[in-house]
Amino acid sequence: MKPERHMGRPFARRARVALGPLFTLLFGIMIFQAVAAAQTRPQRIVSMNLCTDELLMRLVDPSRIASVTYLSQQSVNAPLGLDGIASKLKINHGLAEEILMQKPDLVLAGRFTAATAVNLLRQLGMHTVTIDPENTLDDMRANIRTIGEAVGESARAEQMIAEFDARLAALQAQIPPGEKPVFADIGVNNFISGENTLYTHIVNAGGYRTLGQALGFDGFRNVTLEQVLSVRPALISTATPWTSPPSISTMALRHPALRAMVEATPQITIPERYTTCGAPSALGAVELLVAARKAAAAKVGG
Numbered sequence: 001m002k003p004e005r006h007m008g009r010p011f012a013r014r015a016r017v018a019l020g021p022l023f024t025l026l027f028g029i030m031i032f033q034a035v036a037a038a039q040t041r042p043q044r045i046v047s048m049n050l051c052t053d054e055l056l057m058r059l060v061d062p063s064r065i066a067s068v069t070y071l072s073q074q075s076v077n078a079p080l081g082l083d084g085i086a087s088k089l090k091i092n093h094g095l096a097e098e099i100l101m102q103k104p105d106l107v108l109a110g111r112f113t114a115a116t117a118v119n120l121l122r123q124l125g126m127h128t129v130t131i132d133p134e135n136t137l138d139d140m141r142a143n144i145r146t147i148g149e150a151v152g153e154s155a156r157a158e159q160m161i162a163e164f165d166a167r168l169a170a171l172q173a174q175i176p177p178g179e180k181p182v183f184a185d186i187g188v189n190n191f192i193s194g195e196n197t198l199y200t201h202i203v204n205a206g207g208y209r210t211l212g213q214a215l216g217f218d219g220f221r222n223v224t225l226e227q228v229l230s231v232r233p234a235l236i237s238t239a240t241p242w243t244s245p246p247s248i249s250t251m252a253l254r255h256p257a258l259r260a261m262v263e264a265t266p267q268i269t270i271p272e273r274y275t276t277c278g279a280p281s282a283l284g285a286v287e288l289l290v291a292a293r294k295a296a297a298a299k300v301g302g
Helices: 004-040 050-059 096-101 115-123 137-150 154-172 198-205 211-215 225-229 248-254 256-263 282-301
Strands: 045-047 065-069 106-110 128-131 182-185 191-193 220-222 235-237
Touching (some): 050 137, 106 115, 115 128, 128 137, 137 154, 137 198, 182 191, 182 198, 198 282
Parallel strands (some): 045 065
């Protein structure tokens, strides 16, 4: 071997010896920073709103959740895929007294949820973050980021948004071409969704227009039976979990003229828990609507 090939070896050994303590120090600093970051993240988080329940459960480990609302343990409201987690968590009923007993270091609430209790908790020095209701899917993304930052999980929030967008794009790629047909989802008292609502954004994402869009109004309205019957929908739903006990509000859903329309139109049932909140559960509704579009196209093609 040539002598010069050995000349650098003593220097390299000395360098490794000299840099060893530095690497150990840097590694120790990194560990300290990671531990410090974990300690500054809220560890006893309370959610006082059904919609913040879902986002919280998707963002943090259950061990960091002090309680969620009792609504998330009801089958009609349980977020998609989170039943197992929600059933094991402690619950609250939006009362300031019970939340104080849970000693949270962060309280998540909706803008219009238990406002008196939230104001009292804030006055008592509780760290509270209030979330506005979502009217669009972009509002949902913004709220995910807000909660992600509040709980110290901004990276996880971005990952959740990316996963949502990827699944949404995959579903929308399956929608047959052509103009969006009308989906008539008729609630109790003929309650209909129009433009500029979260529900309509979800329906549009699934390849349909709402009856309210076809009738040309914004927001939610109770419409007359004559208005309902004036549009011929491609898909219809009068399903509601609120039929027991019977009430006057559900009587319109049993009107003979509406029943005739229902019987002559393809039907679908979308669980309310898929559309109540701006959250990943909305993909459940999109999936059902895309399947309905595909079934209708296959029927025409066949």
